[in-house]
Amino acid sequence: MPSRDVVLRFLVVLTVAGSIARIAGVYEVDRREKSSSETVAVNLRNLDERVELLADQVRRLSAQFLSHLNARER
Numbered sequence: 913m914p915s916r917d918v919v920l921r922f923l924v925v926l927t928v929a930g931s932i933a934r935i936a937g938v939y940e941v942d943r944r945e946k947s948s949s950e951t952v953a954v955n956l957r958n959l960d961e962r963v964e965l966l967a968d969q970v971r972r973l974s975a976q977f978l979s980h981l982n983a984r985e986r
Contacts, residue, residue, distance in 0.1 A: 915981055926966075926970050927967075930967065934959050
């Protein structure tokens with residue numbers, strides 16, 4: 913069971929880090945370009961897509977890890 917707690921904490925940390933990176937990215941893009949609202953919206957969509965891809969990868973890896981862990985416990 914402690915391994916599952918570790919995985920859960922790891923996922924929470926990655927989620928928080930992804931959110932911080934997203935906010936920082938939006939701020940940096942806006943600061944650099946002094947963007948119009950359309951440019952900011954496009955950049956935000958691109959960031960959303962990247963965060964979703966990373967979240968999907970984390971979900972897949974955690975599922976693989978848990979299934980491997982469960983198989984090893986049997």
